[in-house]
Amino acid sequence: MIKKVVIVGGGTAGWMTAAALSRHLPKACQVHLIESDQIATVGVGEATIPAIRTFNAGLGIDEQEFMRETNATFKLGIRFQNWGELGEDYYHAFGFYGFPINDVSFHQYWMKMQQNSGAAPIHEYNMPYMASVFDKFEHKQFDNDSIASRYFYAFQFDAALYAQYLRKWSEAKGVTRIEGKVTEVSQHPDTGFIESVTLESGMRIEGDLFIDCSGFRALLMNQTLGIGYQDWSHWLPVNRAWAVSTAYENKDTPIPPYTRARALTGGWQWRIPLQNRTGDGNVFSEQFISEDQALDQLLENIEGKPMNEPRLLRFTTGKRDKIWHKNCVAIGLSAGFLEPLESTSIALIQGAILLLIRNFPNEDFDSATEHEFNRRMNIKYEESRNFLILHYHLTRRNDTDFWNYCRTMAIPDELKHRMDVFRHRGHTAHKNSDLFIEHNWLQVLFGQGMKPESYDPRVDVVEPQEVERLLSQMNKDVAQAAHAMPSHLETLAQYCAGDLISNRLSK
Amino acid sequence: MNNQEINRIIIVGAGITGVTVAAAIAKSLPHISITLIGDGDGHSEALSMLPQVHEFHRQLGLDEKELMRATQASFKLAQVYQDWNQTGHRFIQPYGPHGAVTEFVGFQHFATKQHHLGDKTNYAEYALGAIAAENNRFSHPQNDPNSILSTLAYSLHLDAGSYRQFLVDRLLSENVSFNPEGIVDVALDENSGFIQSITLENGEKLEAELFVDCSGKDAVLIEKTLGVGFEDWSGWLPANQVVSIAINSKGEVMPYTQVVGQSKGYLRHVPLLNRIQREFLFNSEEVSTTEAIEIITSGLSPNAISEPQMSEFHSGQRIKQWHKNCIAFGAAAGEFEPIEVSNVQWVQMAVKRFLNLFPDQRCDSALVKEYNRLTELELQHIRDFTLLHYLSVNRNDHSIWKNWRNLDLPETLNNKVSLFKVHGQLASYDEEVFNEGHQASTFIGLGMWPDGHDPFLDAFDLEELKQRFNYMRAAIREAVINMPGHRQYLENYLN
Numbered sequence A: 001m002i003k004k005v006v007i008v009g010g011g012t013a014g015w016m017t018a019a020a021l022s023r024h025l026p027k028a029c030q031v032h033l034i035e036s037d038q039i040a041t042v043g044v045g046e047a048t049i050p051a052i053r054t055f056n057a058g059l060g061i062d063e064q065e066f067m068r069e070t071n072a073t074f075k076l077g078i079r080f081q082n083w084g085e086l087g088e089d090y091y092h093a094f095g096f097y098g099f100p101i102n103d104v105s106f107h108q109y110w111m112k113m114q115q116n117s118g119a120a121p122i123h124e125y126n127m128p129y130m131a132s133v134f135d136k137f138e139h140k141q142f143d144n145d146s147i148a149s150r151y152f153y154a155f156q157f158d159a160a161l162y163a164q165y166l167r168k169w170s171e172a173k174g175v176t177r178i179e180g181k182v183t184e185v186s187q188h189p190d191t192g193f194i195e196s197v198t199l200e201s202g203m204r205i206e207g208d209l210f211i212d213c214s215g216f217r218a219l220l221m222n223q224t225l226g227i228g229y230q231d232w233s234h235w236l237p238v239n240r241a242w243a244v245s246t247a248y249e250n251k252d253t254p255i256p257p258y259t260r261a262r263a264l265t266g267g268w269q270w271r272i273p274l275q276n277r278t279g280d281g282n283v284f285s286e287q288f289i290s291e292d293q294a295l296d297q298l299l300e301n302i303e304g305k306p307m308n309e310p311r312l313l314r315f316t317t318g319k320r321d322k323i324w325h326k327n328c329v330a331i332g333l334s335a336g337f338l339e340p341l342e343s344t345s346i347a348l349i350q351g352a353i354l355l356l357i358r359n360f361p362n363e364d365f366d367s368a369t370e371h372e373f374n375r376r377m378n379i380k381y382e383e384s385r386n387f388l389i390l391h392y393h394l395t396r397r398n399d400t401d402f403w404n405y406c407r408t409m410a411i412p413d414e415l416k417h418r419m420d421v422f423r424h425r426g427h428t429a430h431k432n433s434d435l436f437i438e439h440n441w442l443q444v445l446f447g448q449g450m451k452p453e454s455y456d457p458r459v460d461v462v463e464p465q466e467v468e469r470l471l472s473q474m475n476k477d478v479a480q481a482a483h484a485m486p487s488h489l490e491t492l493a494q495y496c497a498g499d500l501i502s503n504r505l506s507k
Numbered sequence B: 001m002n003n004q005e006i007n008r009i010i011i012v013g014a015g016i017t018g019v020t021v022a023a024a025i026a027k028s029l030p031h032i033s034i035t036l037i038g039d040g041d042g043h044s045e046a047l048s049m050l051p052q053v054h055e056f057h058r059q060l061g062l063d064e065k066e067l068m069r070a071t072q073a074s075f076k077l078a079q080v081y082q083d084w085n086q087t088g089h090r091f092i093q094p095y096g097p098h099g100a101v102t103e104f105v106g107f108q109h110f111a112t113k114q115h116h117l118g119d120k121t122n123y124a125e126y127a128l129g130a131i132a133a134e135n136n137r138f139s140h141p142q143n144d145p146n147s148i149l150s151t152l153a154y155s156l157h158l159d160a161g162s163y164r165q166f167l168v169d170r171l172l173s174e175n176v177s178f179n180p181e182g183i184v185d186v187a188l189d190e191n192s193g194f195i196q197s198i199t200l201e202n203g204e205k206l207e208a209e210l211f212v213d214c215s216g217k218d219a220v221l222i223e224k225t226l227g228v229g230f231e232d233w234s235g236w237l238p239a240n241q242v243v244s245i246a247i248n249s250k251g252e253v254m255p256y257t258q259v260v261g262q263s264k265g266y267l268r269h270v271p272l273l274n275r276i277q278r279e280f281l282f283n284s285e286e287v288s289t290t291e292a293i294e295i296i297t298s299g300l301s302p303n304a305i306s307e308p309q310m311s312e313f314h315s316g317q318r319i320k321q322w323h324k325n326c327i328a329f330g331a332a333a334g335e336f337e338p339i340e341v342s343n344v345q346w347v348q349m350a351v352k353r354f355l356n357l358f359p360d361q362r363c364d365s366a367l368v369k370e371y372n373r374l375t376e377l378e379l380q381h382i383r384d385f386t387l388l389h390y391l392s393v394n395r396n397d398h399s400i401w402k403n404w405r406n407l408d409l410p411e412t413l414n415n416k417v418s419l420f421k422v423h424g425q426l427a428s429y430d431e432e433v434f435n436e437g438h439q440a441s442t443f444i445g446l447g448m449w450p451d452g453h454d455p456f457l458d459a460f461d462l463e464e465l466k467q468r469f470n471y472m473r474a475a476i477r478e479a480v481i482n483m484p485g486h487r488q489y490l491e492n493y494l495n
């Protein structure tokens, strides 16, 4: 049995891993985490997808406390501006379009009705979309039978505070934190397994299993074990980001329950609303626009005063060739980075932790366990990648070289297949292992203007008047339910907010 | 409506496969006119289904009672393996779960840990479905999650001939017709290679936009006409012939299908209300027909049984299930030993997938590709899961078992077996038919205990877990005592 796990790196990945392992591993196994104050964390991962709640719930975290301590807000989706074409606006919201009728998906009926203009825009049948446009949010558990509770939510939070929160939590569970910079790694002369790491101070830390959470540098996986990197930048060409924190303009500035992703000329800009500020950033491809231009764009577009010096982050989109090798597992940026558009990084961290837990090695490090972990992680990365590429490729924009490149680039066969399946009759080529499932794909496909040639013929079995009646009922129900919801601000104030929010409400 | 929609379908083969496909299409797309060519085969098979059968019936709007009355049906809680690894070995594979998952940790880990500590408790004792089956009891599952009866899951045993007739009676409308004539010619479009029409023995020529090949192993359209090949799995799955008889039975009805290992193959017993269908599966190079008949009739009084019926099958899969405007189902699309999944069950799952991707006249290649991709994954899982049952067989008495042991396994199965051996985890793939708990209990039932258990189990207090699961075993025993006998339940329910 593994007696000692050593985690190198104390960013989001490091502390999420430490927390989960300390929560679930038997007491006989120690968890150590090494982090260096000299090396900053990336710390801009602020937007999440609903899967994060499973992670937090698995730890037994109190949601209200966690939200208060990380300045968190609720997230119902992402608002995409200027993606299909300049001036267009759509949401990828965490919920479904309407209800299926006779086991056939709602959107199939909508496609038929919409041909005869007998339907509202498709997102108006989607609860979290309607709540988002009115900046509303009600804290509810998902209920598939009730249109008013048929949505999921995630969070927008301060990543540095989340790491701190998990650190406190993990230390209380017995995780040993060691401050110091790793300068040397020693390996077994025959097997190449990592035996220990040595800090600048000379302190040597031995372990059975090493988790590389050292960020982009991949200290153990790359620098020590020499595992290479698959460069995906021909598909996801963004490679830089400027990030800044921004104050709300005034206390009436709304706090939307969604993240905004506005497409620019050589990339896109995020705006993530927290309780006390927004996080903003311009993600771009330096091949198409210069770092200076990108910074100017960022500062022009933010809606309040910057609270700190903008930071430049450099990266290459892609994935490490192997994520588990010998007695080392890479989690977080050391394993790969796609890009932040759909907030997949934290979800992939969580996915890796869960798979590691499910396939936790024994002291023999059986190759079957490593193989299964790598196989499943590859699928997760590739499917997230394909979903991201879709956003760039499915555009009609031809106003800049960047968009021309994305629109015309060659895409992975699997993504092409999925688009072809959709193009014909609006079906989604489904995979069980997906991070994103049918409703996520549909929203981006429809949102960016793809129109299937025809619809599922089973739709014609239901009388058109009946379809019309059902659709208009759903549309009404969604609007009513959204209308009845409290505002996002009110929910925050009542559920989890600190002073800032209370001040906002007391005018 | 798109003006290229399909309006006419010809199904070649009117056996249980053809009728199943016709019924499903007619229910979902009633405007399509469907012609079934050929006659229904006269096999008096008994079908042993999976719990997925309920979903199919629900979609067709069939009432369980009515259907069961018409098909001499019985309930199926489990599959029981007797004399499988060797004589005397027995295990029960229920459809409901064993024990309960503790947070992330599957129940098999607790059982594995206990096993290595010397606990000899039979794994079946942690599953209500298994113990009820063992005692010939049955009851429908209950919804209340606090009741142990909520852990039951069941399926059905059906008489194939009357099931086919039931589907014919209920579902076929004025848009569905039968034509018993044989086919003499098939015409293709010169440019597209699509099938245009078929000509029957009486000279009649029938056109359609979509052709469904349900002609069994003859594969009249998909292979004989379109030339799509077949991937042979007989190296992996050695049985290729089955002989079957019906045994009259008025006694208690087993709520399970029984599989009995023999030196030269294996027997299956599928219980219906008043008969047990017995099959013997073997390899025809190893066992002669006469010998097979001797084996299957041994110990039975000739008055109590029907004439033995022989049929061949060939394990493998069609390289493409769907090609151009022709799609194959049933034996024309693939065959495998019915140890866990019957071919009819597979047809139901496949036709549902087909309806979800229903094409227009052009049979768009993306849809075809997607259907074939998913079907291949599913078949691969069925093949691997069937094959898994052979891995533990420890008989030296005949070469059907001996030759088998040195084979190279498919990579997907190898991954599964070697991962499970480490500490009881399951490699998982898309489109699997059986969930992890079911797969784990098969491994364990076959005696393939993992070397270790999930280390995360050790975070829980073992004594507490033991108490909890002992309590569960007691609750299971008590529930079974209060359950009615299967025949009694059937008589009450169906009257």
Ligand SMILES: Cc1cc2nc3c(=O)[nH]c(=O)nc-3n(C[C@H](O)[C@H](O)[C@H](O)COP(=O)(O)OP(=O)(O)OC[C@H]3O[C@@H](n4cnc5c(N)ncnc54)[C@H](O)[C@@H]3O)c2cc1C
Pocket: A008, A009, A010, A011, A012, A013, A014, A034, A035, A036, A037, A038, A039, A040, A041, A042, A043, A044, A045, A046, A047, A048, A159, A180, A181, A182, A183, A213, A214, A215, A216, A217, A219, A241, A243, A281, A283, A313, A315, A331, A332, A333, A334, A340, A343, A344, A345, A346, A347
């Ligand atoms: C522009 C951008 C935007 C993003 N937006 C999102 C988002 O909205 N949502 C989302 O989910 N994700 C987002 N991400 C990703 C997210 O930030 C990361 O996945 C997350 O921060 C995890 O990073 P990490 O812990 O792997 O690495 P880091 O944060 O880089 O942490 C590395 C750690 O390793 C330590 N370390 C390194 N070398 C040594 C050494 N030699 N000795 C000791 N310690 C060492 C450092 O001290 C640090 O603690 C974004 C990323 C970028 C670049």
